Amino acid sequence: MSAGSKSIQDVMSRDVAYSGEGISVRSLEDSIHKERDVQDAKVSELKVLRERNVEIQTAMGDELKKLRKFSDYIDGTATKGGFFAGFKEILSYIPGLKSIAISKRSIEELLKQQYQVSATRVKEAAGYCDVLKQSEQELYTEINRINGKIVEAAENERRALEYVLELRGMQEELEAELQSVEAGSVEARKIETDQDRIRALLAEHSSNVQLYGAAENRYANLKENTRKLAETIRNLAQDIQQYTTAASIKLDMASAQIQAIGRAADASVVMLEMKKSLDVMTESMNVTTQFVSDTQIFFRQNLDRLVEELETFDEGTSQLLDENLQKSKEIEEARIQAAIDKAMKRKEEGGAGGADAAAPSEG
Amino acid sequence: MNELVTLHTQALRGEVVPGYLAKLARGLRAARLNNTYPDRRRVQGSLEAMKLAMDAGIYDQLYVDARAGLPNMASFTRVLTDHEVAGGSLSRMSDTAHYEQKRDEAEVYARLLDKRRYFEAIVGKPHAPLDEHRVQLRRHDPETGTAEFRLDLTKLDASGLYVRITIELTQVASAWRRKVIDLDSDGESAAANEAFHATVYRNASYDAEHLFIHMHDIEGVSVDRVQRGVIGPVLFRLPHAGAPIVPAEPEQGNPRLAHAWRRWLETATSDEPELVLCFQTDIAARDVREEKSNDPLEDLLSTSIQDSERARYQHTRERFPFKVFKDRKFVVTRGAEGLVRAVCEAAGTKNLIYRLR
Secondary structure: OOHHHHHHHHHHHOOOOOOOOOOOHHHHHHHHHHHHHHHHHHHHHHHHHHHHHHHHHHHHHHHHHHHHHHHHHHHOOOOOOHHHHHHHHHHOOOOOOOOOOHHHOOHHHHHHHHHHHHHHHHHHHHHHHHHHHHHHHHHHHHHHHHHHHHHHHHHHHHHHHHHHHHHHHHHHHHHHHHHHOOOOOHHHHHHHHHHHHHHHHHHHHHHHHHHHHHHHHHHHHHHHHHHHHHHHHHHHHHHHHHHHHHHHHHHHHHHHHHHHHHHHHHOOOOHHHHHHHHHHHHHHHHHHHHHHHHHHHHHHHHHHHHHHHHHHHHHHHHHHHHHHHHHOOOOHHHHHHHHHHHHHHHHHHHHHHOHHHHOOOOO | OOOOOEOOEEEEOOOHHHHHHHHHHHHHHHOOOOOOOOOHHHHHHHHHHHHHHHHOOOOOOEEEEOOOOOEOHHHHHHHHHHHHHHHHHHHHOOOHHHHHHHOOOOHHHHHHHHHHHHHHHHOOOOOOOOEEEEEEEEEEEOOOOEEEEEEEEEEEOOOOOEEEEEEEEEEEOOHHHHHHHOOOOOOOOOHHHHHHHHHHHHOOOOOHHHHHHHHHOOOOEEEEEEEEEEEEEEEEEEOOOOOOEOOOOHHHOOHHHHHHHHHHHHHOOOOOOEEEEEEEEEEEEOOOOOOEEEOOOOOOHHHHOOHHHHHHHHHHHHHOOOEEEEEEEEEEEHHHHHHHHHHHHHHOOOOOEEEEO
């Protein structure tokens, strides 16, 4: 056995150390789908949030309507009969009070109840802000994980390319060696055997070149969508936090006024002050309702489009994988050649820009 | 923190808050409150929830009524709404182990861990209502057409004090028959007592004598007993860098106590939080033997009424067979004990004074 033969045997028997789990068309598909499931779960969470927002918006609208009615009637502008004539209508907005006469309820008590309902609504909205922030953080964790996958795929692709190049070199050596021995001789047969083994290795590792290359690109696309989703959630959470904080502060500041004015109103004294206090509360509800409206627009403008994009990405990924499966046998030679071309190109680039990047890791 | 942030409201922040809330809660326990007062365990539950929330960083500040020295309606409402949303929030949140594992990864996990622990800590625990109204049927005799009720109202009053009013009354009139038929299985009849409820609610800040006369004037009603139990006002001096934190408007809580408090503050130098907690009882009832006030901070109406009104007042009192008894007990820290003893001595009253340790 010549020194050249020994080197060929070394290369052929080398265990190319790809990092991570092994790759195949199926495992790549499974892995991509797993990552997509994470996105789907987050999108589902957002869809639930969207539905919940509609509920909150409706409830907020009702609260605002009641407070505006209170304010209008206390102002005396909503009815010719003045405050007390209109107050019966206000009571009709409060569950269970339709049949109760005005004189039987305390305004202070009614206002305190309304205050508590409003405070609960704001707190419910703020609670969703926490859910969103956690989702956002989980998506950034996911992005980190995808980045790891991208780097791993890129490194494996490079290893595959380097090995393909080595195999190609061996193939050329064997071709030259074959020319120098007698056709049909034992040596020629041995060389042909090695050529077959190298061809098989080339097929395997050029396939890896393409799979790891495809994985790198798909994970990069996946990361981009995950990033968009995280940004959508972050923007939404920031909006909710901004509005609920403002509404919460206004409610906190209004509480003592509401209590005092309720008491005064019960004594039928300072109606004007009551109007002033209610305006503070109405302002708080306005802020919150505005947030819900804005959120709705935000969802309509961003989430639907995002979901659509994700679905398109899904279809594209599956289609690509199917095509790859179907054509893989037909284009094996072309793929090997493409891998070699790519490796050569990388080597040339490495030679020009940094020889280390393209240098074989072993041998 | 000694200035008002809005009407009758101070915002307490930082290290003074846990000490203030813990001492308040301990003070309630030390006061040995009976059922004349608002339910001690529920008020204490709310105070403990406030402390937990502040410790967990859920809120940046505690709002306190500048007159009554107690947490105000916004603070009590926070606890109520936290209880309302706790169950739903816990079901949406990840479990504790998840947050514990990730708490160092990002601030949001540490915050949610604190929030989850806070919700878990308060779920199912007693907490004080802003208002609570119950009407119980004590006795019903269809033959004579009489029904005896006990009306019970607990209210965080607009004065900032926490008040419980219990009224025992008898209705004798055809008007109540339909209402008694409306009694539910628990012996309560909210519909029948809306008018009473509203009247008591509106007059909750007034004393038992006022309420007795007011209720007794309603046709077909005979009042047997009115009793009020009041938590507060609370005066506090909380050491703080710069100046100690004190209530901003104690005069509007109780002028007599506030006057003594202001003088005491001039010489107070303690490095420990000092508190004075008041617990008043005020009873107007047929079974009170002697009309008397053992409350050093509030006189009987009969002793303070103007001469021009005295004849009319006496005429009114002659119509109603009841007597009034007022009393007040205190819970104090050691540094403020002398102040309270001096106030009682000056008024000539003998009051229970419990030491808050």
